[in-house]
Amino acid sequence: MTTQIQANRALFDEVMVPNYAPSAVIPVRGQGSHVWDQNEKQYIDFAGGIAVNCLGHCHPNLVAALKEQGEKIWHLSNVMTNEPALRLAKKLVDNTFAEKVYFANSGGEANEAAFKLARRWALDVHGAEKTQIISFKQAFHGRTFFTVTVGGQEAYSDGFGPKPGDIVHAEYNNLDSVKALISAKTCAVVMEPLQGEGGIISPTDAFVKGVRELCNEHNALLVFDEVQTGVGRLGALYAYMELGVTPDILTTAKALGGGFPIGAMITTTAIAKHLKIGTHGSTYGGNPLACAVGEAAFDTVNTPEVLNGVKAKAELYKAGLNEINEKYHVFAEIRGKGLLIGAVLTEKYQGQAKAFLMKAMDEGVMVLVAGANIIRFAPSLVIPDEDIEEGLARFEKAVASMVNT
């Protein structure tokens, strides 16, 4: 006799650690930019699993790669290397500034590796005094204790005992605030080339270039966290490519696996050599299954059709959102780049981004928030134009119902 478990939202409260507050909706199936819940209700997905599902749900290339590798070999450990990892690494190297790759399982882990490498590089090359990490207020770099402390929201790192030290926070888009902190003791400046969780904030040209110059002057490494912006999200393979600035270390995750967990830190040979044998590692990092899916995602995204498509689809979103705003006057600004778009709520709707998200769910469209005042869109990079139109029509109904309540 087997008892059937009722996997419903109530069971979450019973058996899950209460660190999340998930929606009552439990999706069970997805295809492209469509998702169905337990009651067969259909949704248009503008959330993309928080900028992860860069090719929508169950993209045939990713399903094929997963099935093929799933019947070959899943896991070996780093005592041995494997073909998918080597191929994906080669593609990352051939298509970016980088010469060396370290694989992890998530964005936080990729950043953890980046920060440890920056500290070790500084120790080896410049001595024990050079440990300061400068990052930015509102920045997000993951939830491990090191990465959350480098992140710019103290509330996320408070309450867990003594924090990793020598980490300071400057203001994004304020070069003087970086100048005031940077010195010979700075080992790295860590930044997102567009702040995602922090509110969809693009850097100014003068700011990114100024940060690069300051890093050069003070022998500090520039670390770009492209966990959210990378793999086509902003319309280039990596955001740095359109900023006229090259980082020393770059981290990538989220879209890298198109929904399968994988992360990577990429850098130059001269910097990479400081992570000597035994200095860092991961049991699963670079496992064949993740890398096989990652390779298929990378190949599928890294084409002119998909990357140019991101730019065209971004225009559709902006036009559609502006139209909605002309009728309902709920947004103070629509910003972002590529398919990472933020709609900033007006004064009247401050703090209500989550309420908009819930109304959107009711109307059959999944969106995200970035803080309490911004609705965020991070759809599949290959979302069909019809789905954008249908999703925006549903979103308009949600906006109308917010305005009329």
Ligand SMILES: *Cc1c(COP(=O)(O)O)cnc(C)c1O
């Ligand atoms: C999501 C995110 C992370 C953390 O990635 P995880 O896979 O959740 O560890 C780090 N940096 C940025 C910019 C992110 O958006």
